Amino acid sequence: xxxxxxxxxxxxxIPKNTTNTFVLxxxxxxxxxxxxxxxxxxxxxxxxxSGNHIAAVLKSLGxxxxxxxxxxxxxxxxxxFDSEAPSLPPKNILNEVTHLLSCIPPTKDGEDPVLNKLNxxxxxxxxxxxxxxxxxxxYGNYEGDWVKETDPVKPKQTRSKNRLACExxxxxxxxxxxxxxxxxxxxxxxxxxxxxxxxxxxxxEKPGQVFSRIxxxxxxxxxxxxxxxxxxxxxxxxxxxxxxxxxSSMEIISYAASLLECSLPxxxxxxxxxxxMSPMALSFWEENRRVSNQLLCKYLxxxxxxxxxxxxxxxxxxQEQSSRMIN
Numbered sequence: 100x101x102x103x104x105x106x107x108x109x110x111x112x113i114p115k116n117t118t119n120t121f122v123l124x125x126x127x128x129x130x131x132x133x134x135x136x137x138x139x140x141x142x143x144x145x146x147x148x149s150g151n152h153i154a155a156v157l158k159s160l161g162x163x164x165x166x167x168x169x170x171x172x173x174x175x176x177x178x179x180f181d182s183e184a185p186s187l188p189p190k191n192i193l194n195e196v197t198h199l200l201s202c203i204p205p206t207k208d209g210e211d212p213v214l215n216k217l218n219x220x221x222x223x224x225x226x227x228x229x230x231x232x233x234x235x236x237x238y239g240n241y242e243g244d245w246v247k248e249t250d251p252v253k254p255k256q257t258r259s260k261n262r263l264a265c266e267x268x269x270x271x272x273x274x275x276x277x278x279x280x281x282x283x284x285x286x287x288x289x290x291x292x293x294x295x296x297x298x299x300x301x302x303x304e305k306p307g308q309v310f311s312r313i314x315x316x317x318x319x320x321x322x323x324x325x326x327x328x329x330x331x332x333x334x335x336x337x338x339x340x341x342x343x344x345x346x347s348s349m350e351i352i353s354y355a356a357s358l359l360e361c362s363l364p365x366x367x368x369x370x371x372x373x374x375x376m377s378p379m380a381l382s383f384w385e386e387n388r389r390v391s392n393q394l395l396c397k398y399l400x401x402x403x404x405x406x407x408x409x410x411x412x413x414x415x416x417x418q419e420q421s422s423r424m425i426n
Contacts, residue, residue, distance in 0.1 A: 228329040235280045245391045302365065307387070
């Protein structure tokens with residue numbers, strides 16, 4: 100990373116509602132990140148798996164962060180924002196927000212729920228940076244070729260078309276927006292390791308098919324890095340956040356099995372497996388692309404914490420084993 104590579108808060112502040120696994124991950128990411136200016140107030144809307152992790156790192160860096168969930172009893176919730184409810188967050192929550200990250204998916208009609216409900220409020224905030232978590236699904240099928248931010252988007256799936264519509268709404272909002280396109284997300288407690296341990300996993304063989312992925316550590320690290328770059332006036336409108344090596348499902352599951360020291364799940368051809376796949380699962384296998392991270396890593400200078408699936412899955416296993424020992 101460019102600056103702050105050695106920045107580390109020795110007395111790590113652990114946010115409330117943080118799991119032991121979260122705690123173990125934080126120190127390594129904090130070493131890689133620089134805090135935002137002390138005057139910053141960050142709001143994360145829809146703080147689920149990724150949003151909660153980003154918030155935990157920012158809080159550990161000493162920044163002020165508020166997260167929304169639909170229910171205050173959910174992990175990491177500071178206030179309620181439900182796009183389907185008539186009420187809005189309290190004004191004191193919205194005041195003085197400088198950085199906003201939206202992790203909330205489109206409505207069934209393809210509209211953005213945050214812009215629908217909060218657009219007028221957003222215009223009155225002193226926003227310096229707005230991030231929208233989107234998907235690399237907007238690129239559509241590239242038959243295994245590499246895709247970068249400047250390549251045409253040609254989504255086929257309804258969910259990807261809806262994401263693209265939301266991207267366009269954010270870009271038309273006149274806010275300082277950065278679109279962050281993510282491929283498959285994984286991390287401790289949510290990876291191929293769990294698929295194998297469940298006993299329901301199988302290896303699907305489809306020659307030439309690859310998937311791009313990103314570890315949740317690098318979602319947090321990259322987004323905080325991009326927030327800091329924006330304070331220096333460097334804010335590309337769209338950034339892919341993906342690791343270096345798109346790989347087949349077979350490679351991922353085989354490596355996960357080797358880490359767990361267990362036998363490989365059964366192998367089944369895609370032709371046979373597709374007959375019993377859900378429409379959602381089938382839609383993922385219908386598209387094939389390699390997502391380029393050259394803008395993020397080569398030109399903007401972000402250094403991946405987990406550059407490939409081997410590093411990422413090893414980390415997941417270590418974190419999960421350590422968490423079980425603590426618990």
